[in-house]
Amino acid sequence: xxxxxxxAGEAKPEEKAAEVEPKPEEKKAEEKSKNEPNQKSDTTEPxxxxxxxxxxxxxxxxxxxxxxxxxxILQNPNIFVTHIMHMNEVISILQAITPIMMEDGSxxxxxxxxxxxxxxxxxxxHMHMLFDLIGRVPAERMMFLGDYxxxxxxxIEVVIYLYCLKIRYPSRIFLLRGNHETPAVNxxxxxxxxxINKFGYPGIGLWYDFQSVFNRMxxxxxIGKKVLCMxxxxxxELANLDTIRSIVRPCEPLDKGLLIDLLWSxxxxxxxxxxxxxRGISYMFGKAVVAQFCxxxxxxxxxRAHQVVQDGYEFMGGRKLITVFSAPNYCNQFxxxxxxxxxxxxxxxxxxxxxxxxxxGSRAKPAPVIAADPNEPKxxxxxxxxxxxxxxxxxxxxxxxxxxxxxxxTAAPA
Numbered sequence: 001x002x003x004x005x006x007x008a009g010e011a012k013p014e015e016k017a018a019e020v021e022p023k024p025e026e027k028k029a030e031e032k033s034k035n036e037p038n039q040k041s042d043t044t045e046p047x048x049x050x051x052x053x054x055x056x057x058x059x060x061x062x063x064x065x066x067x068x069x070x071x072x073i074l075q076n077p078n079i080f081v082t083h084i085m086h087m088n089e090v091i092s093i094l095q096a097i098t099p100i101m102m103e104d105g106s107x108x109x110x111x112x113x114x115x116x117x118x119x120x121x122x123x124x125x126h127m128h129m130l131f132d133l134i135g136r137v138p139a140e141r142m143m144f145l146g147d148y149x150x151x152x153x154x155x156i157e158v159v160i161y162l163y164c165l166k167i168r169y170p171s172r173i174f175l176l177r178g179n180h181e182t183p184a185v186n187x188x189x190x191x192x193x194x195x196i197n198k199f200g201y202p203g204i205g206l207w208y209d210f211q212s213v214f215n216r217m218x219x220x221x222x223i224g225k226k227v228l229c230m231x232x233x234x235x236x237e238l239a240n241l242d243t244i245r246s247i248v249r250p251c252e253p254l255d256k257g258l259l260i261d262l263l264w265s266x267x268x269x270x271x272x273x274x275x276x277x278x279r280g281i282s283y284m285f286g287k288a289v290v291a292q293f294c295x296x297x298x299x300x301x302x303x304r305a306h307q308v309v310q311d312g313y314e315f316m317g318g319r320k321l322i323t324v325f326s327a328p329n330y331c332n333q334f335x336x337x338x339x340x341x342x343x344x345x346x347x348x349x350x351x352x353x354x355x356x357x358x359x360x361g362s363r364a365k366p367a368p369v370i371a372a373d374p375n376e377p378k379x380x381x382x383x384x385x386x387x388x389x390x391x392x393x394x395x396x397x398x399x400x401x402x403x404x405x406x407x408x409x410t411a412a413p414a
Contacts, residue, residue: 029250053103053170059096063168066093072159073130073154078184081156082198087206090160092361094209097163100170101216106247112224114141114351116341118305118324119178122152122190124161126328126338126356133385134340134352138172143221143306145324146231146263150189150210151331156198157209162263178219178231178305179263182253215250219262224347226300231305234285235261236274240297255281266307267371268318282313287318287371294320301349303341309368311381312339317373324351328356335364339381350382350396357388 052232055063069084081090082375115134120127134140149155165173178184187207195203195210221229222241237243253259264282268275272288281304290302300320308330314323328338339353358364380396 003380017181055168055170059167063096063164066164067168069155070164071128071328073124073157077125077153080198081160087199087202090156090206091165091209092164093160094213095317098213098366100166101175101213101218102249103170104174104218105245106219106249107241107244108143108144108176108193108218108221109225110141110171110174110221110223112227112347113344114143114223116223116227116229116303116324116343117142117144118326118339119145119147119308119330120149120152120158121147121180121327121330122155122158123327124152124154124157127158127326129387130338130340130354130358132155133354133383137143138169141172143174143223143229144176145221145229145303146176146256147180147305148175148178149186149191150180152190152327153194155191155194163213174221175217176221176229176231177214177219177263178369179219179253181214182263183214185210192381209330211252212250215252217249219247219259220244223343226298226347227303228297228299229303229341230262230300230305231304232261232263232282233265233267234293234302235265236283236291237261238293241299253271254269263301263327264306266323267304269317269369269371269373275395287316287320291318300347307370308334308336308367309370310334310336312337312353313341313381314370314372315374315379319372319376323370328369329358329362329364332359333364333365336367342382351379352380352383353385355384355386355388 008028036105041328066085066089070081072084117130144162148159152158162173162175166175180189180191186192191210192207195207197203199206204284219230223229228241235258238261243258247259251259253263261282264277264279266277266279266284267290268286270284270286275284275286277284294300294302303324304321305324307323308325308327309323312325312328315321316323322341324339324341325336326338326340328336328388330336335358337353337355339351342352344350382394382396383390384393384395387391
């Protein structure tokens with residue numbers, strides 16, 4: 001989940017995990033995958049420069065056509081994937097993306113510059129409005145932090161579109177796993193029902209096919225060897241970055257441990273250390289935990305998603321951790337903006353932000369503060385698009401001494 005107080009009160013995944021029984025063919029695939037080499041192991045040092053990959057020429061015309069057809073949804077939001085693709089084509093996309101996900105490793109590593117995108121939650125139209133502001137793949141390299149599905153009306157379209165981009169431009173977009181990319185969650189909060197509503201009874205089998213891909217998605221990302229990204233947060237079991245590299249996929253998080261924490265844990269400003277989470281699963285961690293982890297691993301900055309924040313981004317006290325959220329007006333219960341974190345070639349940080357009008361009759365409220373220190377000055381976005389009055393401004397273009405746009409993450413006050 002992404003918000004602190006979910007609209008419907010999410011259940012703990014372990015309470016529902018038993019409901020997911022794999023199909024016989026899925027069991028065979030999982031057994032076969034045990035022999036699949038995980039491309040990034042704890043015994044392999046990351047290369048000095050991440051190798052660039054390209055889409056096979058034979059696939060390019062088809063994938064380009066898939067991307068073009070999916071973009072027609074923007075002209076008519078009442079069009080869904082079923083109007084432009086047969087289910088067999090969706091399955092072909094899932095088959096094509098599977099080996100590419102495995103190649104990324106459990107820790108997907110890329111060079112800077114890169115733009116980091118938070119939760120999308122099926123808001124296909126808003127995602128493209130955000131792309132109009134921040135740029136598009138392949139012109140921009142992007143890393144998404146998970147939670148593509150559930151809540152919004154176009155979960156299938158969002159994840160298939162991003163998978164097509166990944167197939168077409170494998171070194172320009174990186175897709176991490178969120179807690180909603182797990183069967184115990186997306187069976188309850190919209191994705192399962194959406195597949196059945198759009199594809200009928202065969203959508204049940206397609207749901208299993210999606211879970212197979214989700215089980216192979218990277219659990220974390222590393223930008224320029226200094227910026228660590230994940231959906232949830234830190235874990236008491238996360239000793240170093242090789243701990244993530246050594247995670248064997250496919251894998252399915254259960255009820256506790258490293259995988260759960262990477263997808264579920266949260267920062268807090270209520271204390272310095274580790275605390276049991278108010279979610280009833282995983283942990284909350286204070287800024288001392290973040291500082292110790294960064295010092296121990298040589299990481300300068302942690303970027304995570306998982307929680308709705310009013311400005312679309314929020315610094316934890318100490319400015320070693322950023323929460324980013326990219327689904328505006330989340331569930332029509334919050335009036336939050338969407339944002340992305342921009343990491344330039346010198347690992348300097350800035351933000352781009354987008355606000356959109358609330359739905360008619362909405363009683364949305366501001367999102368709560370997550371882990372910010374009220375005594376630290378607010379950082380303005382470098383670029384801000386407000387669709388309420390159709391303005392584009394640059395409030396943070398001239399960086400002050402407290403702004404991360406003026407200094408690398410290492411230079412931010414500790």
